[in-house]
Structures are given as structure tokens and as C-alpha cells.
Amino acid sequence: MARTLIVLMAAATALAGCATQQRIDVPLPSMPPMIASAPPPGMAYLYGSAEADALSEQAYNGMLGYVRALLDRTRDARGRLPHQRAAGTLPRWPASASAVLASGSTAAVPQPTSCGALPPAVVLDMDETTVLNLGYEYNDAQTGQAYDAKRWDAWERGGADKVVAVPGAVAAFRQLRAAGVAVVINTNRNAANAADTARALAGAGLGTFEHGTTLWLRGDADGKSGKDGRRQAIAERYCVLAQMGDQLGDFADFFNPPGPAPASGRRLLPSTSRLVARWGAGWFVLPNPVYGTGLGSGWDDTFPADRRWSQTPEGVK
Structure with a gap:
């Protein structure tokens, strides 16, 4: 009887131990990231298609044709x-130069600034306008991470060798400089990373760019992320x-009004009677289906x- 009791008590103790035992998760060996069968469509278009290259x-x-014609019209005998x-x-x-x-x-x-007798220049955005951020966007495509300011700052400081020029930019910059036209970059990259950006x-x-002369970054001139203050200083x-850019804010800040502006209302701005003639005649837009203000419309705005x-x-x- 005593032996039977001991056996029963041992079995009960074992069952109680099973009932109260906590789950222990053993970490799995690290695995390489899953690679999708294809890049996201917007990235495949902008970074991998002949059509996007042709548009650029x-x-x-x-x-270049517009600038050359304007130079020719303005030269004296x-x-x-x-x-x-x-x-x-x-x-x-x-007056309209x-x-x-x-x-x-x-x-x-839209009143243009007065040029007087200043030397000529062309002003361009940087990201997806003069360079394609292949390294950063590859990381985005692989990880699916949302935009993070710290990660972008690390990219600015460490990704200089992982970008390529936008098709057409290298030849255009060379020809502009040969014609005596300065090439100026106005970008929202951090001023603290000016050397890395250059x-x-x-x-x-x-080519080479000098901070405060031919390279203007976020915070320069007026401390703001909007580009109007820098445009005025330039x-x-x-x-x-x-001017060239891939976002409408690369041309004027009024395209990005503060607060939640309806996409349909914003879409009307480029076609206003006083602005419509500027597209292709002083203002030049490049494609960017990957990120930015052009991607926020809903069903009703789109269809x-x-x-x-x-x-x-x-x-x-």
C-alpha cells in the first residue's frame, strides 16, 4: 500500500510539473531575407525600365534646348x-527669364524674380532628379520598412557609392557648364551631411559642388524644409x-499647402492658366512612381x- 501511494504521488507530481511548465522558445538560426520574385512595380519602372530612362x-x-534658345535670344551682337x-x-x-x-x-x-544682369544657372533637385538612390531603394524593397529619418541619415552619410546619375544628367551638366551656365543643386538632404552629398x-x-554656392540643403537660408527660401537665396x-525636379515642391512651395489638402484640389494647381505654360518652358519634371507627394490620391481622386x-x-x- 505504501509503495502504491509513493508511485501515485510521483505520478501526480510529474503531471503537475507538466501542467505548470512554461513554454521556452528556442531561437531559430538567422536566415537570409526572403527575396521577392520581382521588385515593386514602381521601383521596377523607375530603376529598371527603358521607358523611365527615355523619359529622363x-x-x-x-x-537643354530651352536654355540654349534663351541664351541665344539674350546674347548681344x-x-x-x-x-x-x-x-x-x-x-x-x-523679364520672364x-x-x-x-x-x-x-x-x-506667379511673378518671376528679376534677373538683372546676373550670371545664368539651372537649379535641380538631387534625389531621383540627378541621382537614383539604387542602394537605399533596394534595401527598402527587401525589408519593406517604412521611411525612417535615422535610416535615411545613415544612407546620406554612407551610401555615396551606391547611387547612379539619372539618364541624361551627366551629359547635360557637362554641356551647361561648357556654355557658362552654373549647375546648382537644391535638395532636402541634411546640411550636416554636405560633404557626403557632394x-x-x-x-x-x-562634377563638384560647393555648399552654399552650388549646393543647397535643408535648413540653409531660412531653416525650413520648404525650398522657397533657398530658391530666393539662389x-x-x-x-x-x-528648374528640374520629381516633386512639385521642387518648383514652388505653394504646391504643398500646409494641412490636409484634398488631392483633387492640389491637382488643379499645375493647370492654372498662369502656370500651364511653364511646364517644358523653364520647369521640367521627371518621373517618380516610388515615393513623394504624387502618390497620395485615393479612389475618388484617381477615378x-x-x-x-x-x-x-x-x-x-
Whole structure:
């Protein structure tokens, strides 16, 4: 009997131990990240398609043709531009020559700055306008991580050798400089990383840039992320004949009003009567289906209700 009791007590103790035992997760060996069968469609288009390359070449060709024509129209009989002539000599730059709008301009009243006899320049955004951030976007595609300011800062400091020039940019920069036109970058990369940014541009074959002269970064001029303050500072040094970018904020801050503006209302701005003629004539846009302000529209903004089509068993709607 005593032996039987001991056996029963041992069994009960074992069962109780099983009931109260906590789960222990053994970590699995680290595995390489899963590689998708194909990059996200927007990335495949921008970074991997011949069509995106052709659009970029087209934009740079259009910008060069516009700038050359403006230079030719402004030269005097001796081939000199306004900044190369004696002070007070006419004619100066045409009143509409500047691609930078004066402070206080709106979409309804887009007044260009006055160029006077300043030397000519072209102002461009950097990311996805002059360089393609292949290394960073590859990491985005593989990890699926949301944008993180610290990760982007690490990219700015350490990714200089993982970018390539946008198709058309290297040849365009060379031809602009040969024509005496300064190339100026206006980017929202961090001012603290100016040396790294200049190194990325140089490594992509785009030449040398000097912070505060031909390279302007977030926080320069007015401490803001909007680019109007920097544009005004650049326009005090140069007659900006053209601007290029992949976001509308690369041309004027009024395209990005504060607060939750409806996408449909924002879409009306580029086609206002006073702005529509600037596209391809001083303002040049490059494609970017990967990120930015152009990707926020919803169903109603993208597909107007009176233009929708569907096929059902009952027929076509």
C-alpha cells in the first residue's frame, strides 16, 4: 500500500510539473531575407525600365534646348550675355527669364524674380532628379520598412557609392557648364551631411559642388524644409533659367499647402492658366512612381465616379 501511494504521488507530481511548465522558445538560426520574385512595380519602372530612362533623357534634352534658345535670344551682337557686358549696358535678361518665382507668388499670380544682369544657372533637385538612390531603394524593397529619418541619415552619410546619375544628367551638366551656365543643386538632404552629398554627386560623374554656392540643403537660408527660401537665396546670385525636379515642391512651395489638402484640389494647381505654360518652358519634371507627394490620391481622386466602368453578369455598367 505504501509503495502504491509513493508511485501515485510521483505520478501526480510529474503531471503537475507538466501542467505548470512554461513554454521556452528556442531561437531559430538567422536566415537570409526572403527575396521577392520581382521588385515593386514602381521601383521596377523607375530603376529598371527603358521607358523611365527615355523619359529622363527627354526631360534633360528639353531643358537643354530651352536654355540654349534663351541664351541665344539674350546674347548681344558680340555674343555676350548680360553678366559679361559692362554695367548698365542693355539689354538685360528678359523679364520672364527667371524660373524662380518671386516671394509671395501664388498659382494664380506667379511673378518671376528679376534677373538683372546676373550670371545664368539651372537649379535641380538631387534625389531621383540627378541621382537614383539604387542602394537605399533596394534595401527598402527587401525589408519593406517604412521611411525612417535615422535610416535615411545613415544612407546620406554612407551610401555615396551606391547611387547612379539619372539618364541624361551627366551629359547635360557637362554641356551647361561648357556654355557658362552654373549647375546648382537644391535638395532636402541634411546640411550636416554636405560633404557626403557632394561626394555622392561627384561619384556619380556629375562634377563638384560647393555648399552654399552650388549646393543647397535643408535648413540653409531660412531653416525650413520648404525650398522657397533657398530658391530666393539662389536667385540673388544667379538668373535661374530652368528648374528640374520629381516633386512639385521642387518648383514652388505653394504646391504643398500646409494641412490636409484634398488631392483633387492640389491637382488643379499645375493647370492654372498662369502656370500651364511653364511646364517644358523653364520647369521640367521627371518621373517618380516610388515615393513623394504624387502618390497620395485615393479612389475618388484617381477615378472620377462618372468615368468608372465595370462588367457584371447583368451587363456593362
